[in-house]
Amino acid sequence: MTARMSPRQWIWWYMLEIPCYLWITIAYRFRGWGATRIPRRGAVLFVANHQSYLDPILLGVAGHHRPFYAMARASLFKHRFFAWLIGTLRAIPIEQHGSDLAAMRRCMDVLRRGATLLVFPEGARTLDGSVGAFSPGTIILIKRTRPIVVPVAIDGAYAAWPRGGRLRGRGRIGVLYGDPIGPDELLALSPAEALRRLETGVEALRHELGRRLRSGSECK
Numbered sequence: 321m322t323a324r325m326s327p328r329q330w331i332w333w334y335m336l337e338i339p340c341y342l343w344i345t346i347a348y349r350f351r352g353w354g355a356t357r358i359p360r361r362g363a364v365l366f367v368a369n370h371q372s373y374l375d376p377i378l379l380g381v382a383g384h385h386r387p388f389y390a391m392a393r394a395s396l397f398k399h400r401f402f403a404w405l406i407g408t409l410r411a412i413p414i415e416q417h418g419s420d421l422a423a424m425r426r427c428m429d430v431l432r433r434g435a436t437l438l439v440f441p442e443g444a445r446t447l448d449g450s451v452g453a454f455s456p457g458t459i460i461l462i463k464r465t466r467p468i469v470v471p472v473a474i475d476g477a478y479a480a481w482p483r484g485g486r487l488r489g490r491g492r493i494g495v496l497y498g499d500p501i502g503p504d505e506l507l508a509l510s511p512a513e514a515l516r517r518l519e520t521g522v523e524a525l526r527h528e529l530g531r532r533l534r535s536g537s538e539c540k
Contacts, residue, residue, distance in 0.1 A: 325387060332408060333380075333387050341381045344374070347489055348480060352382030353532065354497030360385065363431040363467035364500075367458060369451045369522050370440035371477035374493070378474055379438060380409075382495040388436040391427065394420075416443065424457065431465035441518070449478035451523040458518065459511045462503050469506065471498040471518060473525030476533060496529040498522075 325333065344350040358364065366388060368379065376390050392411040397403040412430075414423035430437045439461070441454035462469060476493035498521060506514040 329408075329410075330387075334384075336409070337381055337384055340377050344378065344381065344493060348476065348491050348493040350378070350381070350493050350495075351533065352378075352495045352497075353529070355383050355385070357497045357499055358383050358386050358470055359468050359500060361434070363434050363465060364388075364436040365431065365458075365461065365465075365467040365469045366436065366438040366472050367454075367469055367518050367522065368438065368440055368472040369474055369526060370442050370445050371449060371474050372445060372481035372483070374477045374481055375440070375474055376409075376411075376438065378477060378493060378495050379472060383497065386436045388438045389427070389430045390438040391423065391440070424460070427461060428465050431461065431467045437461075437467070441515075445483040446478055447483055449475075449482075451519060451526060454515050454519045456511060456515060459506070459514050462506055462514075466503040466507075469501040469503065469518070471501070471521045471525060472496070473498070473522055473529045475526050475529040492533050494529050494533045496525050496532070498525050 364386060366379065366383075368375065380387070387410070389410040389412055391414045392406055394413040394415050396406065396411075397413050412423055412426050414420045427437055427439075439458060441458045442452040443455050446452060461467075473496045474493075476491055479488070480491040480493055481487045506517065509517065
């Protein structure tokens with residue numbers, strides 16, 4: 321596994337990004353804030369809440385200058401075409417039930433090579449739009465690989481595509497990146513405290529994002 325994208329991978333990423341950007345902007349008046357906070361070099365771990373199947377697309381568009389690897393549940397790889405598609409976008413299959421050590425090793429390898437990894441510490445899409453409890457596996461990744469951690473909030477995607485519901489063609493969706501957090505700052509806390517800080521930080525960002533979406537603030 322290589323951290324750097326080949327020219328062909330860059331072209332493919334942006335070929336898919338353009339129609340996705342047009343779609344979510346027209347259908348959902350999509351807005352992103354804080355992308356300039358994302359470090360341009362070195363290992364970065366995006367820690368985001370999980371509202372819908374749209375989430376990886378939203379983050380790929382909002383932070384387009386840092387393409388990422390992302391963990392995806394293994395069952396999504398059962399369909400041959402979709403498995404090929406998300407594989408070309410550097411998705412890492414993970415079993416949701418029990419410890420998937422192989423997936424964890426791949427994620428650690430990504431970060432050790434200086435790449436960007438997206439994780440949804442809730443482990444599954446939200447049932448009501450709020451931010452659920454975070455899994456301790458996130459802290460293990462930070463301890464073993466020491467990346468810069470960027471908390472990210474997504475809002476509006478649950479209303480657009482709720483868990484167990486159908487995709488709705490209209491709405492308002494946004495993404496807000498928080499300030500980067502150095503690994504030493506988190507590891508100085510107990511694992512439970514560090515996890516709680518990330519969880520409450522993402523929830524605070526989500527509330528701020530909701531306020532911006534309601535007020536119609538412009539992207540910056």
